[in-house]
Amino acid sequence: MYTERFDDITKQKSVSSPPATTPKAQAEKEARTSMPSERAGSATASDAAYFSVQDLVVGYDDTIVVDGLSLSLQQGEIGCFLGYSGCGKTTALRAIAGLEPTRQGVITLRNKCLTEQKGKRNFSLAPAKRGMGMVFQDYALFGHLSVAKNIAFGLGRWSAADKKARVKEMLELVELTEHADKRPAELSGGQQQRVALARALAPKPKLLLLDEPFSNLDVVLRESLAMSVRDILKRTETTAILVTHDQNEAFAIADKVGVMHEGKLVQWASPSTLYHEPVSAFVAEFVGEGALIDGVIHEGRVATALGDIYRRMEVLDADNQPQYCRYDYPNGTRIKVLVRPDDIIHDDDSTQTALVVGRVFRGANYLYRLQLDDGQIVFALVASHHNHPIGSRIGIVPMLEHVVVFDEANINATTWSEQDKSSALAAQKQ
Numbered sequence: 568m569y570t571e572r573f574d575d576i577t578k579q580k581s582v583s584s585p586p587a588t589t590p591k592a593q594a595e596k597e598a599r600t601s602m603p604s605e606r607a608g609s610a611t612a613s614d615a616a617y618f619s620v621q622d623l624v625v626g627y628d629d630t631i632v633v634d635g636l637s638l639s640l641q642q643g644e645i646g647c648f649l650g651y652s653g654c655g656k657t658t659a660l661r662a663i664a665g666l667e668p669t670r671q672g673v674i675t676l677r678n679k680c681l682t683e684q685k686g687k688r689n690f691s692l693a694p695a696k697r698g699m700g701m702v703f704q705d706y707a708l709f710g711h712l713s714v715a716k717n718i719a720f721g722l723g724r725w726s727a728a729d730k731k732a733r734v735k736e737m738l739e740l741v742e743l744t745e746h747a748d749k750r751p752a753e754l755s756g757g758q759q760q761r762v763a764l765a766r767a768l769a770p771k772p773k774l775l776l777l778d779e780p781f782s783n784l785d786v787v788l789r790e791s792l793a794m795s796v797r798d799i800l801k802r803t804e805t806t807a808i809l810v811t812h813d814q815n816e817a818f819a820i821a822d823k824v825g826v827m828h829e830g831k832l833v834q835w836a837s838p839s840t841l842y843h844e845p846v847s848a849f850v851a852e853f854v855g856e857g858a859l860i861d862g863v864i865h866e867g868r869v870a871t872a873l874g875d876i877y878r879r880m881e882v883l884d885a886d887n888q889p890q891y892c893r894y895d896y897p898n899g900t901r902i903k904v905l906v907r908p909d910d911i912i913h914d915d916d917s918t919q920t921a922l923v924v925g926r927v928f929r930g931a932n933y934l935y936r937l938q939l940d941d942g943q944i945v946f947a948l949v950a951s952h953h954n955h956p957i958g959s960r961i962g963i964v965p966m967l968e969h970v971v972v973f974d975e976a977n978i979n980a981t982t983w984s985e986q987d988k989s990s991a992l993a994a995q996k997q
């Protein structure tokens with residue numbers, strides 16, 4: 568496992584600074600220096616969380632389906648469970664709602680304990696008393712009721728005047744005022760989804776749960792609807808958890824995304840942190856595009872087909888230049904390096920080239936599939952006015968200063984981190 572040797576910092580800087588690069592790549596590099604704080608953003612649980620789940624275990628018969636799930640959300644944050652089919656996302660959501668019995672764990676919402684199965688404590692609050700709202704995959708609207716009456720459904724104890732005002736407010740929020748008297752069947756899928764959202768939000772739930780709310784909609788519509796749902800949740804300061812297997816949807820809507828794999832929450836972090844600082848090779852491959860290429864440790868840096876990778880620290884020196892330290896693995900350790908498409912810059916002036924073996928048109932960009940001289944594949948996003956056919960060679964400049972490397976034996980990630988920053992600052996002060 569990795570441990571940093573901070574006493575090496577000054578010495579390392581002088582012996583292992585990366586070589587100079589092309590002017591174009593240098594400009595890219597400067598533009599990227601604004602990224603560190605976001606990349607290193609922490610997404611760990613907070614003591615003062617509005618909503619928290621600790622060590623939740625849920626199973627059916629002999630099978631554990633949710634295994635030790637822990638997470639937290641601040642008030643108004645939107646969380647999301649993302650993962651392949653069958654990994655336990657819906658079961659986790661239903662357990663939070665109180666619809667599935669739990670075998671272990673503690674769930675709290677606004678400092679109130681909803682579930683506690685810990686030692687001899689065995690307590691579970693009934694679903695209806697949890698103050699949660701739910702939007703289901705099929706919306707579960709009442710077909711015989713109008714849109715307005717569907718929205719009013721959960722407001723049983725409200726006075727008639729309050730109910731009327733709240734329904735009006737919700738109709739405006741989801742932009743369906745003119746459809747108030749229609750039946751759900753007279754609406755489009757996206758409009759029905761907004762009715763379901765308005766109905767769930769009307770009673771002002773403490774936590775809103777959404778189970779694959781966009782799965783019945785056209786793929787093209789999903790991302791824009793996810794953004795508009797995010798906007799509605801943010802305007803109403805609603806804390807919410809969503810389940811999806813679509814990462815574009817997760818990234819469009821959520822503040823925190825939890826990647827689930829075989830019942831475990833592998834990483835719970837902001838979309839940006841998941842993309843740039845995946846904790847394992849599984850998350851790296853699951854989230855976003857990119858390739859894991861081979862590397863081997865040599866004197867604290869990683870030798871790869873793209874060149875040597877120097878471990879960059881999060882602080883700049885007094886001259887605003889980056890500082891470097893060692894990857895602290897023994898010489899010869901085999902490493903996997905995550906190379907994202909934005910880590911490879913296309914530059915016709917570069918002497919380093921790669922063979923175009925595939926490409927996908929993305930409007931503003933092409934995603935190029937490039938073969939390196941040793942046969943390994945990487946990807947690059949290149950502005951679409953650079954039209955390089957398959958079979959041609961293009962100049963590339965690898966910008967590998969922010970990459971994550973994985974120790975092949977442990978498949979754990981080593982990145983540049985907050986720890987580097989604080990220790991380097993301390994070293995600077997000395």
Ligand SMILES: Nc1ncnc2c1ncn2[C@@H]1O[C@H](COP(=O)(O)OP(=O)(O)OP(=O)(O)O)[C@@H](O)[C@H]1O
Binds near residue numbers: 653654
């Ligand atoms: N009521 C049940 N009884 C027994 N097993 C169940 C039950 N519900 C779900 N499972 C199993 O639990 C596992 C997790 O199911 P779950 O629905 O939570 O997954 P998911 O990640 O939401 O999948 P999907 O994206 O396909 O909805 C699956 O293997 C599933 O077959």
